[in-house]
Amino acid sequence: xxxxxxxxxxxxxxxxxxxxxxxxxxxxxxxxxxxxxxxxxxxxxxxxxxxxxxxxxxxxxxxxxxxxxxxxxxxxxxxxxxxxxxxxxxxxxxxxxxxxxxxxxxxxxxxxxxxxxxxxxxxxxxxxxxxxxxxxxxxxxxxxxxxxxxxxxxxxxxxxxxxxxxxxxxxxxxxxxxxxxxxxxxxxxx
Numbered sequence: 001x002x003x004x005x006x007x008x009x010x011x012x013x014x015x016x017x018x019x020x021x022x023x024x025x026x027x028x029x030x031x032x033x034x035x036x037x038x039x040x041x042x043x044x045x046x047x048x049x050x051x052x053x054x055x056x057x058x059x060x061x062x063x064x065x066x067x068x069x070x071x072x073x074x075x076x077x078x079x080x081x082x083x084x085x086x087x088x089x090x091x092x093x094x095x096x097x098x099x100x101x102x103x104x105x106x107x108x109x110x111x112x113x114x115x116x117x118x119x120x121x122x123x124x125x126x127x128x129x130x131x132x133x134x135x136x137x138x139x140x141x142x143x144x145x146x147x148x149x150x151x152x153x154x155x156x157x158x159x160x161x162x163x164x165x166x167x168x169x170x171x172x173x174x175x176x177x178x179x180x181x182x183x184x185x186x187x188x189x190x
Contacts, residue, residue, distance in 0.1 A: 025061055026072035029054065030080050033087045033182075034175035037152065040065075041075045045097030049079070049150045051171040060149075064102055083152065089186040092119040094153050107144035111154040114145070120187030122160045122180070146170065152179065 026041040030049075038057040040048035047065065050057050061069055078096065085091035098115070100108045109132055117123050125142055129135040145156040151170055157179040161167040169176035 022072055022074075023070035024066055024068035025070075026075035027058065027061070027069045028071055028073075028076045030083050032083055034152075034171050034178055037083070039076055039079055040069070041072075041079060041096075042099045042101070044099035044101070046079055046150055046153060047099040047101055049083075049153050051151060051175070060102060086152070087182060089182055089189075092183075092186070096153070098150055098153060100150070100154075102149040103147070104144070106140060107147060110141050110144035111148060111150070111156070114148075114156050114159060115154050117155060117158045120183040122158050124160060124162045126162055128159065142168075155179075158183075 024042065025047070026039075028039050030037045030039055035051065038048060038050045038052060038054050039046065040057060040061050042065065048057050048061065052060075058069065082091055082094050082096055086094070098111075100111060103111055110128060113128050113131055114123075125138045125145075126135070128141055129137055132141075134141070145159055146168065148154055148156045148170065151157070157169055157171075157176045159167065166173055166176050166180075
């Protein structure tokens with residue numbers, strides 16, 4: 001990251017930053033039950049809900065989506081409220097549209113398929129491969145899930161290994177287990 005990029009990141013993540021006009025991409029963070037998630041919201045929807053660092057997400061967004069990035073609580077707060085409701089077990093499906101611009105075309109297909117996995121259930125790489133007509137593309141499917149720019153919202157945590165073990169997750173095994181536990185607890189209670 002160049003020093004000018006770092007200066008821009010520090011400026012837009014400052015609580016006192018006030019741009020001349022609202023940014024094209026609202027940028028901020030959410031601190032919740034599974035740690036810090038870095039958020040980015042575009043005019044199309046949420047483009048990032050990531051376990052990566054603010055620097056990494058900022059650089060990715062600015063490289064692929066534009067540089068009019070800054071805080072905009074009017075656009076970020078609804079996502080934060082939905083995440084609060086999800087983690088407390090009051091929300092099963094996110095209403096915020098998803099912007100998968102940061103995903104490759106193949107990853108978009110995989111992530112859209114994960115968004116169809118019912119709350120409180122799991123699937124496997126093999127089942128996703130079969131459903132998208134690519135049963136032998138398990139490594140590519142795993143890579144698509146690993147690079148999910150909208151974790152939690154595109155629920156890649158619902159994908160487990162064929163033997164039922166958790167498998168990898170961007171936020172770590174404890175975060176994945178927590179997300180699955182929230183969903184199972186809520187599903188069992190209703």
